[in-house]
Amino acid sequence: MLLNPTVLQIFYEFYKKSPKSGSQHGGKDQRHLVMQCLIQLSGIKCTSLTVNLPEKEQHLVRVSYSESIIKIIFLLIQECISEKQNQNSENEYFDEDSSHDLIAISELNKQFVDTLLQESLTLDSTKRQIQPIEFLFTFIPHTLDYLKCISKAIEYLLRESLIQLREGVYSTIDDFDESYEVEALSHFLEGWVNLVEAASEWSDSLLQNFGEDNVLTNKANDIINDLNVISTPICNLYIEVYISLSLKDMEIDGKFDVDSELSRDYSQESEFTFIFQVYQVAKLIRLGSYDFLLNLCNLLQSKMQKMEESTHVLVQQLESLSINNNYGTENDPIQDTHKILSCILNICGFVMAEKGETEHILVPNKIMEASIVVSKKLFNDEEEIVSAGSNPEVYAGDLRATESISKAINPQKLRIDPVVNIVHLTLSLLEFIVADGSLSINQSKSLLIQSIYKFFTRIGPVYLLPDENEYEKISPTFIYAFGNAKNDGHGTQILFSLLDNAVKTLKKWQFNEHITMSVVEMLMAFVKSNRLKNEITGNSQYRLFVSTLMTCMDYLHQQARISVVYIVSSLAVNSIHHFKNKDHITDIHELANVYFLNDFISFSDTNLDISATYGVQDAKYLAEKLLYGLDVLEGIYQACHPAIVWDLHFTVTSRVLSIFKGLFLSFYHVEDVMLKLLQLLETIASYQETSWFTEIECPETIVSSYYKTQNQKDVDGNEIEYKTIQSYFLGLGEAMTSYKIGKSKNF
Structure with missing residues (x-):
């Protein structure tokens, strides 16, 4: 009975007809109770309740139940967003109800997705195990329409957030985080990312078991491509809101320290923070990682150029004593550029690497695969790139052949890979800021410096001096851009450039606790990596680095x-x-x-x-x-x-x-x-x-x-x-x- 689509339909109709709080009849509590019933029904594991039924009947019940839940979620989202868009802005009660409705629908969807992905594996006619995500795409009609509807809900919430920010509705980030848009967004986005991750894992397992030329593998790849297309507007909008939020003159109180946000206790409602969602969005960006990273790279480059130009203009104005009084206000273009650069680096860091306390966090598979494609184009090498661990003399074709190529190639050409370019651009940005003769520091500049060091804290132990034996496949571009000297890599050069600038930063801004701590955290991450620690202590520059670092201690x-x-x-x-x-x-x-x-x-x-x-x-x-x-x-x-x-x-x-x-x-x-x-x-x-x-x-x-x-x-x-x-x-x-x-x- 619980899995009967008719029962679900009755609750849906009852919910639709339940009076809203703005109605003269009241009914807010009744409406809430009906939705709670729907949420509980969506959390039922079909495989658990149908275990005693014949196999064919189990399948039919599960299909009809899942199809009914999806249809209800689809209709509720369509109706709620339509009402929200057409509502009279003077009717505050209606606005409040539709906001609560959207939060409730997001909880309903999240409960359904979580339960679906926890379902037991089933067998097809050939006794092959069917993953829950495969069941959804194979047997449930209109699944793609349902996913598009969820994505539209996420896009709608992001657009609403953008409008609210531009209109100055929120005075603090906490106020923004407590809005219905952010709470509903958190639920919808988490459910969406869980589906995408499950689909990606399913696709990878099929590729591993059946190879590329297989019907199932091709089907999974098509689904991944569809999800990538659907996810693209979500990622673009999120980045737009993220940047807009950073530009607002709010009480930020360190809220843009994303790593600190992630270390908080998310068993409480604090998980509903907009900045926290960068972790989820980063997973989506990895689906089409290089397209997004290329766009972020171009944006990073243009904003760096703008910052340099603005800095030169400011210096000229200071020298001629004709500085405009608007400098240093909330409209300061340099400060805005600092904030945008901080956002870009935060996002890039999360996309390029997971955070871990050990050195065993590896380059994400999607990024490695995309870099391998770039490497093949760069080196004109169409041979398969195999594991260095399985054969130390072979990767990207013949090791000796690629070594001869690397000696002839211009290191600048490696920057065709957006990951390589982002790392070098960020290092150049750090060098530019540290070399600037000005000791003045404002909040936006401080946040930018912290973001740079947090970026390298995250990606340094993952990308610098990679160990080929830890990967099934590794990109030659990464080997030459970030590897050690034996592979003609430039990783040691990048590492010691970071160490040199870290010490200079400590000396220059020794009394800024936030900056010095971000520098020290990067150094801590480096010495916790055996690869980086060995490279530092085995290098001729080691003594100079340590002795200089020790001179900074008294001021920290x-x-x-x-x-x-x-x-x-x-x-x-x-x-x-x-x-x-x-x-x-x-x-x-x-x-x-x-x-x-x-x-x-x-x-x-x-x-x-x-x-x-x-x-x-x-x-x-x-x-x-x-x-x-x-x-x-x-x-x-x-x-x-x-x-x-x-x-x-x-x-x-x-x-x-x-x-x-x-x-x-x-x-x-x-x-x-x-x-x-x-x-x-x-x-x-x-x-x-x-x-x-x-x-x-x-x-x-x-x-x-x-x-x-x-x-x-x-x-x-x-x-x-x-x-x-x-x-x-x-x-x-x-x-x-x-x-x-x-x-x-x-x-």
């Missing part, structure tokens, strides 16, 4: 400083481990000595009242210096693993812990110092060989010294802290026991 804020220490320490450890160069261990010793040990070694076994001994002002300065030193140690311990540099850890850790007792007793009244000492202690315990603590009697030393501070202060408020330490050392004791048992078993 706390988190950036810890990260820089991590970067320097991680590179030093990598140099020792992979290149057996123990000279670089001095970087870590220098950091530990200069920023901590030299200043505080005298506190070993000391019980000083620092305020009485040094005076209030000097004591405050000393506490701040100690916090700085503890930050440095935090970065060192996070970067180094004892399995690699055991000697370093033993010497540094033993010296550090010997000072802890005196530090606890001397700085007991400085809460920030106490908490930082505990945090560092936890880090040390997390990363060290636990057996070391028995040699230097760390637990007894710290617990007893902290207990003494409690007696000295006689303050009950810190009882929780003391109990925390006790609990912590109980856990540490258990860890030691486990470690010793494990060691004894190994021997």
Whole structure:
């Protein structure tokens, strides 16, 4: 009964006839309840309820049910949008109802799509498994019309958003995100992208199983092409709204930090943010990746040219003292160009690479395939491009042949590939901004610099110095544009150009926390990639980069400083481990000595009242210096693993812990110092060989010294802290026991 199309039709008719809230009869609650029933019915898995029916009857029930749901969604969208377009703008009740209706329909569609794609696999007459997406396109009539209707709903919502933005309806981005357009768009777009991804995976599996010359493969390719055509206006409109939103003079509060948006808790309604949808749209753009990337590349190039021209005009005006008073206002063309460039780079970054915490995020398949096509045209090579992993001497035909081509080819020709061109254009943009003699920074310029570094944070570990063995097929264009020297690649040159500009940026805008953090995050991403880390530490420019980077530390804020220490320490450890160069261990010793040990070694076994001994002002300065030193140690311990540099850890850790007792007793009244000492202690315990603590009697030393501070202060408020330490050392004791048992078993 639940799957009976007649039941669905009854609910649909009931919904249509339910009075709206603007009606004299009321009925908003009734209308809402009917829609909730439809949503629940659309979430029924047919394969679960029909499992006891004969196979043929199962199929018929599933077809009729799915067809009915699709028809209802189609009609509801048509009616709602038609009403919305024809409504009287003075009738506020009607407007509110149609807005709520569109949100409800978007939820209905999303529920149907989610359930459809979770359906169990079925078998056709040849016992071949049928994917849910194949079932939809094969057995449900008017599926393409349904998809076009969904796309029109998305386009309509994007156009409405654009109109609202241009009319200045919203004063903040939060207001815009809370609009019905964005909420409905989020549901429709998520359902659409899920369908597109499922279709793409189905097409790839058919290609892998049956090859290119197959009826099913050709059918899937035709569907993908249709979806690409339908998705194109959606992507174009989204980008237009995204740019329009960035140009509005709103309270943005960092909302254009897309990575931060994605790290939020989306179990709440915060998922309905317009900027968050760039992640979804990027997946659609990859369907026709190179057409879109080519357009974005051209737009990037034109806006860069406009920025350079505007900058030269501004410089001339300043030199002649004839600067127009409009500069620096919301109509400032340079600021608008900065904002547009930021948007383009954010979108390009999401299209070109997924974000991952490890180095194993690869170039998206669609982009790699498109680049291979470009490579064949560029190198006039029609032979199949095969895996370098399967045969190290073969890719893009004969490796030796392509090597000879690469030596003769002009590197500029590689820019025919839009991915390569976008990377080089963005690097040129960074170099232009950094080389500019002006130290002035406004919000739009700051966002642009951050966007550049976030772009390279995302794509750098994926594209630079690619490992051919990780890909079934790899584009020769990428090898020559981003590869290492053995393949005549330019990846090392790009990498060290980025490192050089990163250090210059830190020096130039050292007091801008947002910019420095974006730079440091890029460097962190690079050192977390073994490929990039090995290239940096094995290069002759390594020492210059590290020494220059270390000179920036004193001016950075706390988190950036810890990260820089991590970067320097991680590179030093990598140099020792992979290149057996123990000279670089001095970087870590220098950091530990200069920023901590030299200043505080005298506190070993000391019980000083620092305020009485040094005076209030000097004591405050000393506490701040100690916090700085503890930050440095935090970065060192996070970067180094004892399995690699055991000697370093033993010497540094033993010296550090010997000072802890005196530090606890001397700085007991400085809460920030106490908490930082505990945090560092936890880090040390997390990363060290636990057996070391028995040699230097760390637990007894710290617990007893902290207990003494409690007696000295006689303050009950810190009882929780003391109990925390006790609990912590109980856990540490258990860890030691486990470690010793494990060691004894190994021997």
